Amino acid sequence: MLTPCRADFRLIAFCCALLPALLPGASAAESTCAYDIGVADAEASRLDMIVRCSDPSLLDTLSPRDDAATSYIERIAAPAGQAAFRLDLSGFAAASQSRDGALRIGGSLLVTPSAIIPAPRDGDVDLAFTITGGDAALSLPRGIDGAYHLSAGRLWDAGEWVFGKFRRIGVDAMPDLSVVQLDAHLELSPDDLGRWIGDVAASNARFWGMAPVDPTLLVLMPEAGSGGLSGGRVMAAGGATILLRIGERARLPDLYEEWVLVHEFLHLGSPLVRDTGIWFNEGIATYFEPIIRARAGWKTEEAVWLEWIDWMPRGVIDLAPPGLAQARRPYWGGALFLLLADIELRRQSDGRRGIEDCLRAILRQGGNIAIRWSTEAVLAACDREEGDAGVLSGLAARYLHHGAQLDLDALWRDLGIRKTDSGGIVFDDAAPLADARRAIVWGGAGRHWAPIGAYRATP
């Protein structure tokens, strides 16, 4: 079942337009600040931080990027060449009660690191974190020194950290994925949760041809009194963290019907593009989510096209003047742009190649969600990969910065798709774009995908 509104899902990247693009090969930080973070007790009511910097003058510039925590952080006496801080984490969480600051759920504490880490104000400083005294879950890569590493310039993008009491859920065959359940009740067993998450992760890795980001952390945030999935978001800097709000009464079959986690996993495989808005990233996740579920056996081909007939009209508005780059929440505008690209690429290649092939090529070049690319770079990379016919740049010239009207009814007719009065769908294989249509959901005409897991959609 489709959740009626997709506008509440966010791919978080604060101030992206203000930050320089971090392209593959960007220079490494020259200065380092090392943080020893001590967790005071089993519920992580307090954190003690000792900081040493290779440039001692940086110690005088340390402060959290978000001022909200300042009154809960006390700077205490420290030996020469060090700075020491004491954070009343329980107090801050009680005041904040926000995923963007800190939040306590049972014995778990969910913290956004930019809110609490006193970091240097300027410069591209490597932050190295060592955590002792209690359990913690975070998605940053670890260096040979065993510490977690993050560039100070990416602190705003870093995913949430979990302290205190939480449950780790094993996902077989996905060693690069960690899953934790915050300390609240879910009716689903850890085994069932692990199986479903493993199936979603496997369907995503199969689509991309690889697991997109290592490490990846999935945080399950139970919500009392509800079922299903009520929201998700991804944050990535070095590794990626998916935060998923899941109702305590969620049932296993319902979760395979949900789009949210498939959508969030899809975000992992593309570079973060923000210089023309969110259309590229949200378009990929919106467009390919039903396709991935069809290939996994969780959605029928007919249901994919029915969903698009119902929802793509929202994208027509996004593509109209003043253009996709100006649209406020162009989830479906981005999806429609990719559908148009897919149709044209399939048409030119007799169905053999589509927009997914160029997206995979970008990922193979290192373009995952932990990296920023410009719109120009992704369009050029796609056009190069697809034989330089200029399909992507041509569509961008038409729809991105100026916008143009699109006759969606005519497009459905050309594809040979008609919704019946009873809510079903009829395909016309004599339509001019019928061959392209047949290639889109399966990634090539007649291509077969082995189902994943035990759930199957009923026609």
Ligand SMILES: [Zn+2]
């Ligand atoms: Zn999204």
